[in-house]
Amino acid sequence: MIAIEEVRSRFIKHFDGKTGNIYASPGRINLIGEHTDYNGGFVFPGAVDKGIVAEMRVNGTEDMIMAYAIDLKDRVDFHLNDPAGPRTSWARYIYGISKEMQKLGVPVKGFNIAFSGDVPLGAGMSSSAAMESCFACGLNDLFGDNKVSKWDIVLAGQATEHNYCGVNCGIMDQFASVFGQAGKLMRLDCRSREFEYFPFDPKGYKLVLINSCVKHELAGSPYNDRRNSCEHVVKAIAAKHPEGKFETLRDCTWEQLEEVRAEVGEEDYTRAHFVLGEKDRVLAVCDALVAGDYETVGKKMYETHEGLSKEYEVSCEELDFLNDIAKECGVTGSRIMGGGFGGCTINLVKDELYDAFIETAKKKYFEKYNKLPKVYDVVISDGSRKLC
Numbered sequence: 195m196i197a198i199e200e201v202r203s204r205f206i207k208h209f210d211g212k213t214g215n216i217y218a219s220p221g222r223i224n225l226i227g228e229h230t231d232y233n234g235g236f237v238f239p240g241a242v243d244k245g246i247v248a249e250m251r252v253n254g255t256e257d258m259i260m261a262y263a264i265d266l267k268d269r270v271d272f273h274l275n276d277p278a279g280p281r282t283s284w285a286r287y288i289y290g291i292s293k294e295m296q297k298l299g300v301p302v303k304g305f306n307i308a309f310s311g312d313v314p315l316g317a318g319m320s321s322s323a324a325m326e327s328c329f330a331c332g333l334n335d336l337f338g339d340n341k342v343s344k345w346d347i348v349l350a351g352q353a354t355e356h357n358y359c360g361v362n363c364g365i366m367d368q369f370a371s372v373f374g375q376a377g378k379l380m381r382l383d384c385r386s387r388e389f390e391y392f393p394f395d396p397k398g399y400k401l402v403l404i405n406s407c408v409k410h411e412l413a414g415s416p417y418n419d420r421r422n423s424c425e426h427v428v429k430a431i432a433a434k435h436p437e438g439k440f441e442t443l444r445d446c447t448w449e450q451l452e453e454v455r456a457e458v459g460e461e462d463y464t465r466a467h468f469v470l471g472e473k474d475r476v477l478a479v480c481d482a483l484v485a486g487d488y489e490t491v492g493k494k495m496y497e498t499h500e501g502l503s504k505e506y507e508v509s510c511e512e513l514d515f516l517n518d519i520a521k522e523c524g525v526t527g528s529r530i531m532g533g534g535f536g537g538c539t540i541n542l543v544k545d546e547l548y549d550a551f552i553e554t555a556k557k558k559y560f561e562k563y564n565k566l567p568k569v570y571d572v573v574i575s576d577g578s579r580k581l582c
């Protein structure tokens with residue numbers, strides 16, 4: 195995590211010398227359950243030890259936001275009542291979450307904010323959800339007497355993505371960032387929103403991320419396209435079964451998917467086929483974890499990679515290459531993590547294979563792509579909180 199002294203000194207320097215309150219929110223990993231959240235399925239994330247730290251202070255104006263992105267050395271001031279909002283992409287998260295908190299009844303007025311982060315950007319670790327939940331946690335504290343519930347903060351973060359940032363995401367990232375607990379993964383049922391904490395300490399194994407350094411970008415069409423495909427299939431099934439209630443692919447069976455195959459077309463069928471399989475894989479992984487059966491956990495991770503790559507088509511050459519290296523090195527499980535189109539693989543690797551795997555992955559990746567992948571050991575950590 196970021197040193198809070200650094201954030202404080204920048205906050206003091208950039209504004210009027212006064213200090214504010216400091217809040218932190220993490221990025222996330224996801225063991226399994228990809229592209230299932232907006233399909234009402236299960237996900238299995240946990241918060242990490244990398245995140246966003248923001249210092250915030252009410253500035254006494256009606257709607258003037260003065261914002262400083264420390265890492266980018268970029269300052270943007272804007273009015274909250276301006277219907278267009280700022281153009282700068284990072285500032286849109288501040289604008290969007292402020293608007294969404296207002297909708298929840300929080301009387302947000304002018305404030306100053308400086309923030310810094312160490313979630314690698316475009317790595318599939320949800321730097322954007324970390325921003326949303328951090329800023330929301332601060333606004334709830336500064337203007338809302340902390341009356342907004344954690345779930346409403348999650349939904350406000352998601353609405354920020356939908357309404358101000360162009361990504362029709364699910365709730366996994368914001369959920370993980372807000373509800374995370376050190377040492378625990380969480381299995382969330384995205385339809386009922388029930389969740390359970392699972393202590394995660396696989397003896398004899400390490401969880402490690404390898405960042406392909408291909409920056410993924412979810413804003414724009416490919417992510418939203420996948421979501422549209424899924425919704426298209428649900429509509430087709432619902433039309434065939436007027437007696438049933440079909441809101442997401444979670445409500446659909448394999449047989450029903452087969453029934454609409456010709457009608458929805460091969461691309462949408464194949465995407466939905468991945469989602470149905472992924473739902474079952476999350477449940478299988480939970481059972482395997484409880485039984486301490488890491489071989490099954492790993493096998494399912496490889497199956498997910500295959501599905502994300504061949505069926506859902508959200509991989510890229512570099513991620514497939516990293517997955518192949520993991521296989522060659524005898525890594526127990528490996529797959530693309532997060533939305534895809536770049537970013538990291540998540541790898542479950544036996545302690546004794548760890549060093550050789552990392553060394554081989556770096557060497558071979560460099561030979562092929564002339565750049566070194568980045569390696570992050572996963573430390574499952576706490577969710578959004580006020581630091582001081």
Ligand code: GLA
Pocket residue numbers: 227228229230231232320363364365366367532533534
């Ligand atoms: C992104 C989205 C999430 C989820 C994942 C894929 O991280 O923000 O809602 O859909 O992709 O599992």
